[in-house]
Structures are given as structure tokens and as C-alpha cells.
Amino acid sequence: MTELKKTEIRIEKEQKKLQQIKNRIRLLNQKLKHLKKKEEIRKMYIGQK
Structure with a gap:
């Protein structure tokens, strides 16, 4: 898994937390x-x- 992909996944998780x-x-x-x-x-x- 590339750094970019890891970063994208982390951003998605944080966006979900923010929405909650x-x-x-x-x-x-x-x-x-x-x-x-x-x-x-x-x-x-x-x-x-």
C-alpha cells in the first residue's frame, strides 16, 4: 500500500469522525x-x- 493510499484512507476515517x-x-x-x-x-x- 502506497503512502498516498494510506493518507487517503486516514482522511476518509477522519471525515467520518467529523461527520459524526x-x-x-x-x-x-x-x-x-x-x-x-x-x-x-x-x-x-x-x-x-
Whole structure:
């Protein structure tokens, strides 16, 4: 296996890791958005009392 091929394989592996990290960030951002919305609703509810 040539150095070039080894490097290409390593790059592919790193790209997969990067994609997994991006997916994780997207998921966490969705959760954060949901929690913020939930908190806003809670504040509105408390404000009405």
C-alpha cells in the first residue's frame, strides 16, 4: 500500500469522525432549542400567576 493510499484512507476515517461530530452538535442544538422553548413557556406560565 502506497503512502498516498494510506493518507487517503486516514482522511476518509477522519471525515467520518467529523461527520459524526457534526451530527452530534446538530442533535444537541435541537435539544437546546427545545429546552429554551420549554423554559420560555414555564416563565410565561409563572408570570400569569
